[in-house]
Amino acid sequence: MTDAQPSADRRLAAQALAANDPTGWFEPLYAEAAACGAVVPWDRAEPNPLLVDWLTSASIPQGARGLVIGCGYGTDAEFVAARGIRTTAFDISPTAIRGARARFPQSPVTYKVADLLHPPEAWLGAFDLVIESITVQSLPPEIRRAAVTSIQNLLARDATLLVIADIATAPALGPPWPLTADDIGAFTAPDLTPVRIQCLPRPDAPGRHRWRAEFHRPAS
Ligand SMILES: C[S@@+](CC[C@H](N)C(=O)[O-])C[C@H]1O[C@@H](n2cnc3c(N)ncnc32)[C@H](O)[C@@H]1O
Known part of the structure; x- marks a missing residue:
């Protein structure tokens, strides 16, 4: 009998965190997935239902400039683009971005490799809609x-930020590190106002809940 092996994400995250490189495990995980089928645990064939539900009823104008953070293989970004939003989506992992382009070869999305912690200068203040789904909680x-x-x-004036995150009920030995109510509140700034902060059941994971929080930057 052999000991159970940790999953690839746990093994690679533990190595990167021990090396004080908290984002250093994403690219190796996507590379292992591409090379030998390691599981990327957050990958889904369908867009996040909490995003779908929100964007279907949100009044984001056609042609608005959208940005999807930590887009992985692009499923959410494709949904955003299909709603008529001019969508850029980025990930720190070049292999993930190659995977997104391969999965959606006819895509209208502009896929980029970029680091949220050091975004391109041209992106500052450049987006009318920013979607953050469970990437912040993947960082310590x-x-x-x-x-x-x-x-x-990243938000322009008169822009919307949508944050989706798991809910912390106790300090977590991450990753991930789900967000407390205070962590969600910390997206607020003098020029970024909470519109609606909800704790919603997950249609894709019965019995579990997530934050869905919308913020707005005023036009002036
Ligand atoms: C937990 S996954 C979430 C993926 C997707 N947003 C979702 O909702 O399923 C975090 C993603 O963010 C990417 N990521 C992590 N740190 C990042 C950073 N500093 N800049 C850009 N992407 C990052 C990872 O490569 C990974 O694809």
């Missing part, structure tokens, strides 16, 4: 403030 609490500030800086 020590760098969460930097990640949140970086997200705030």
Whole structure:
């Protein structure tokens, strides 16, 4: 009998965190997935139902400039683009971005390799809609403030930020590190106002809940 092996994401995350490189496990995970079928646990064939439900009833104008953070293989970004939003989507993992382009070869989405913690200067203040789904919680609490500030800086005037995250009920030995109510509140800034913060059941995971929080930056 052999001991159970940790999953690829757990093994690679433990190695990267031990090396004080908190984002250093995403690319190796996607590379292992591409090379030998390691499981990317957050990958889904369908867009996030909490995003679908929200965007279907949100009044985001056609042609708005959208940005999807930590897009992985692009399922959510494709849904956003299909709603008439001019969509850019990025991930720190080049293999994930290659995977997104391969999965959606006719895509209208502009896929980019970029680091949320050091976004391209041209993106600052450039987006009318920013979608953050469970990427902040994949980063350790020590760098969460930097990640949140970086997200705030991407929004144009009169822009919307949507945050989806797991809910922390107790300190987690992450990854992931789900967000408390205070962590969700920390997306608020003098020029970024909470519109609606909800704790919603997950249609894709019965019995579990997630935050869905909408923020708005005023036009002036
Ligand atoms: C937990 S997954 C979430 C994927 C997707 N947003 C979703 O909702 O399923 C986190 C994603 O963010 C990417 N990521 C992690 N840190 C990042 C960073 N600093 N900049 C850009 N992408 C990052 C990872 O490669 C991974 O694809």
